[in-house]
Amino acid sequence: MRVRNSLKSAKTRDKNxxxxxxxxxVYVINxxxxxxxxxxx
Numbered sequence: 728m729r730v731r732n733s734l735k736s737a738k739t740r741d742k743n744x745x746x747x748x749x750x751x752x753v754y755v756i757n758x759x760x761x762x763x764x765x766x767x768x
Contacts, residue, residue, distance in 0.1 A: 739764040
């Protein structure tokens with residue numbers, strides 16, 4: 728899990744990435760490739 732200022736770079740790396748908001752934080756999750764996890768905030 729990476730913590731980043733901008734999730735745009737994490738989102739565009741793979742077509743299966745989804746942006747999810749949970750508890751005031753923004754997450755990038757990817758079911759097919761769990762390597763692409765990131766969090767902002």
